Amino acid sequence: MSLDTGTPHSARMYDYYLGGKDWFEADKRTAEQLLQRVPEIRTFARENRAFMRRATHALAGEHGVRQFLDIGTGIPTEPNLHQVAQRVAPECRVLYVDNDPLVIEFADALLRGTPEGRTAYLEADVRHDDLWSHRPRIAEVLDLDKPVALSLVALMHFITEEDGPHELLSRLLEPLAPGSFLVLSHTTYDFDDGAARDAVNSLYGEHGINTAPRSRAAVAAFFEGLELLDPGVVVGPRWRPDGPNQLPDEQAGFYAGVARKG
Numbered sequence: 552m553s554l555d556t557g558t559p560h561s562a563r564m565y566d567y568y569l570g571g572k573d574w575f576e577a578d579k580r581t582a583e584q585l586l587q588r589v590p591e592i593r594t595f596a597r598e599n600r601a602f603m604r605r606a607t608h609a610l611a612g613e614h615g616v617r618q619f620l621d622i623g624t625g626i627p628t629e630p631n632l633h634q635v636a637q638r639v640a641p642e643c644r645v646l647y648v649d650n651d652p653l654v655i656e657f658a659d660a661l662l663r664g665t666p667e668g669r670t671a672y673l674e675a676d677v678r679h680d681d682l683w684s685h686r687p688r689i690a691e692v693l694d695l696d697k698p699v700a701l702s703l704v705a706l707m708h709f710i711t712e713e714d715g716p717h718e719l720l721s722r723l724l725e726p727l728a729p730g731s732f733l734v735l736s737h738t739t740y741d742f743d744d745g746a747a748r749d750a751v752n753s754l755y756g757e758h759g760i761n762t763a764p765r766s767r768a769a770v771a772a773f774f775e776g777l778e779l780l781d782p783g784v785v786v787g788p789r790w791r792p793d794g795p796n797q798l799p800d801e802q803a804g805f806y807a808g809v810a811r812k813g
């Protein structure tokens with residue numbers, strides 16, 4: 552896919568929220584408009600990264616996971632997933648997947664892992680591409696006979712009902728060995744008085760970016776058939792916080808959970 556710099560893209564807008572430098576004017580313009588109406592988006596982005604770090608650390612540390620499949624990787628932001636995992640165990644192997652051609656431009660940062668481990672990048676749109684059709688490429692990095700952590704961090708709210716999110720998730724989980732994990736975070740309007748919904752619908756929507764924030768029940772439904780780790784599906788900052796969580800739920804605005812495939 553070629554790089555369209557005149558149209559805002561979710562990965563680059565997200566980089567802007569995080570204070571990164573890898574966005575174009577069109578991304579900044581739309582992100583600024585959104586931040587004026589929904590300033591909590593910046594907190595969401597930071598807290599979401601923090602959840603990714605805690606979940607990855609827990610899986611590599613407590614659960615001994617050594618393989619990670621991260622879909623919807625985003626533009627690199629340190630520490631990236633492989634850095635978190637490889638700090639726990641240098642032999643961790645990570646395959647990154649995203650559909651934004653800009654992410655590949657920065658893949659260098661994603662591919663600089665430990666010599667003992669492996670990191671690789673695959674460009675794919677999981678709505679339209681069958682990820683497992685890239686199996687030979689995937690097999691260079693991940694041994695599907697062993698557990699893999701499937702990381703869908705802030706991805707599924709870009710998969711609308713029309714895209715068949717449950718079917719997509721089943722397809723992604725199906726080939727993974729027992730003992731694999733699902734790590735998922737997802738925006739919600741559960742704490743919204745309508746302002747965020749209106750702003751996101753108009754600003755993302757007018758640029759053709761479809762979004763589907765979901766209720767807690769709908770997010771929990773993604774974990775059906777899997778064994779949820781404690782504390783279950785909770786507002787992101789409440790998932791095993793490093794210290795006391797001071798943030799009101801409505802300011803984080805997303806749910807998160809980790810579960811094991813039996």
Ligand SMILES: C[S@@+](CC[C@H](N)C(=O)[O-])C[C@H]1O[C@@H](n2cnc3c(N)ncnc32)[C@H](O)[C@@H]1O
Nearest residue numbers: 562623624625649650651676677678704705709
């Ligand atoms: C909000 S960012 C999340 C980045 C990172 N996972 C994190 O949480 O910090 C969402 C990412 O998902 C990617 N994305 C959105 N829809 C996608 C799709 N259908 N297939 C692959 N990647 C997608 C975007 O390009 C973007 O990089």
